[in-house]
Amino acid sequence: MSLTESVVSAVSEKLPGAKIVRIRLEIGRLAGVVPDSVRFCFEIVAAGTELEGAELEILEPPGVAHCRQCGVMVELADSVLLCTCGSANLEVLSGTEMLIKEVEVA
Numbered sequence: 075m076s077l078t079e080s081v082v083s084a085v086s087e088k089l090p091g092a093k094i095v096r097i098r099l100e101i102g103r104l105a106g107v108v109p110d111s112v113r114f115c116f117e118i119v120a121a122g123t124e125l126e127g128a129e130l131e132i133l134e135p136p137g138v139a140h141c142r143q144c145g146v147m148v149e150l151a152d153s154v155l156l157c158t159c160g161s162a163n164l165e166v167l168s169g170t171e172m173l174i175k176e177v178e179v180a
């Protein structure tokens with residue numbers, strides 16, 4: 075809930091009085107954020123703000139990590155940090171980000 079609130083208030087502050095029709099967020103698979111809960115909260119939080127009625131789009135890029143054991147790059151679909159070689163000694167390179175990618179104003 076608080077994450078959704080901070081996104082909504084950040085956008086409202088940047089674009090006061092704007093009529094926002096669409097917002098696109100990027101939430102990496104390793105961000106520890108459940109996109110469904112963001113979707114669920116969004117309508118409630120957005121009510122009465124510049125984002126009321128806006129369409130929420132969430133991109134969920136997989137995480138990418140480098141295995142210190144075997145040296146390969148591994149794609150991670152969830153927060154289980156395991157290489158195909160069985161090692162958990164991974165250096166996470168991406169997938170933990172949570173960004174506002176685009177805001178479409180009417």
Ligand SMILES: [Zn+2]
Nearest residue numbers: 141144157159
């Ligand atoms: Zn490995």
